[in-house]
Amino acid sequence: MAKTLLLDSSKRAEWNRFVSEAADASPYHRFEWMEAIETAYGHKAYPLAVEEEGAILAVLPLILMEHPLNNPLKQKYSLVSLPFCDLGGMLGAEQHQQLLRSAAADLAKKMNAQLLEVRHRQQEGLGYDFDRLSEELGGQKVSMLLELEPGSEKQLAAFKPKLRSQIKKAIKNGCITVAGNTPELVEDFYYVFSRNMHALGSPVHSKALFHAICEAYGDKAVVAVVYFEDKVAAGGIVLSNGHQAAIPWASSLAEYNRLAPNMLLYWELLSHCADAGIRFFDFGRSSFGEGTFRFKKQWGAQPYLLTWENWLGQSESLTGPPGRLRSIIENAWRRLPLGLANALGPLVRKHIRL
Structure with missing residues (x-):
């Protein structure tokens, strides 16, 4: 009978074997992404999997991130699949994904997480009719993929x-x-x-x-x-x-x-x-129609829509601070000496999910 459980590094090879053969897997789904983030930033990894008779049937990589400036009496956390990249999410058959979703919600509740963010990419590309797409998508986030x-x-x-x-x-x-x-x-x-x-x-x-x-x-x-x-x-x-x-x-x-x-x-x-x-080269996330989008488009890449969901159904923004506040922060950061910015940057960046 299939069951959901948390794996550890002893199952690294089996996890990666499953991910390497999964049609919708990205390089970020590999066990290494979770390991590196835990090593560099101390964010604990929660590799959720569905197993049956020792065989992995589905996976959901998760990282627990503590919110900065927490009140020690009321700590806040986010579970993210996956931080610092464009996508994560579940791999496996639909019936097994339902098990993962339920287990992830239980884990978020146990961790008192305020956010359970899961990042997906649509399986089908949007095509190359960019004039039509610009009217439909506006500045939505897309991945740009090139079939090599x-x-x-x-x-x-x-x-x-x-x-x-x-x-x-x-x-x-x-x-x-x-x-x-x-x-x-x-x-x-x-x-x-x-x-x-x-x-x-x-x-x-x-x-x-x-x-x-x-x-x-x-x-x-x-x-x-x-x-x-x-x-x-x-x-x-x-x-x-x-x-x-x-x-x-x-x-x-x-x-x-x-x-x-x-x-x-x-x-x-x-x-x-x-x-x-x-076979497929992912140029990464862009806002449709903006400068980085145009750079990637010239190589022949096709847009795929990105969707970042909060499975807890709360209203917290998944995209960062509002434009005006972001502009103020960026201008202030540019005025810092490079050495100071490089010293302070990682202390801030490790808490930013994007």
Whole structure:
């Protein structure tokens, strides 16, 4: 008889085996995502699964996050599937998902959680009629997915001539790319990422989180860094699972934009994935029609609607502070010295679910 239970790291291999074969799984569903967050930030992981005779039939990865500035007499928590990425949610047959949903609600009640946030992505893409979609979707959040060709040569040939010329422009300008999974590449990536987050007025993640993720994922993580005259110009991280890959973070420095290092960065990662047999490349979350959406659209990516649900049915916002308050916070953060922002950022960022 199928039963729901919490797993621990002793079941890591079985969990990942199930996730690697699940059609709707993302790289974030892997056990490594929960492990890395727990290692870097101390947020406890709750890997819920449905088992029958020792075989995993369905999973729901959850992370318990404590709200900042808690009153010690009345602590507040959120259960999230999953924080710091676009999606999580349940994998498995519908009858087993009902078991997971019930178990998650019971766990939230036991933990006195104020929020049980589960992030989904629609299984079907929205198509390429962007004029029609712009009227229907407005600024809604979407994932941008590209179905890759079998191999980098075919993938490059599938791009429009203008896109190919932009990739070649970066190479002609003297940009070079190094890809792998080493602590040194993570350090160089963070050099770009932390500066870009400061320029955006956003608290940066802890460097320890990226080291923990890359160490946990092993050969399923690739860090690519673009250099110009031995200086770091751009960097990104791609995670893979089965036939899917996702790029949760990528950044380039504004002073090198004229050289198009971001085009070379994405091509390096796309070509690596195409040659590795990856079928779908997830460019990540964007607001439909905005700048990052247009950048991802040019590669041929199709939008998939994202839905973030609160299973407790309460009215708390899932999208962060209102626009005006957010603007004030961002402007204040930009005025902090970079070193101070990088020191304070992780203390704040670890509590922000987005």
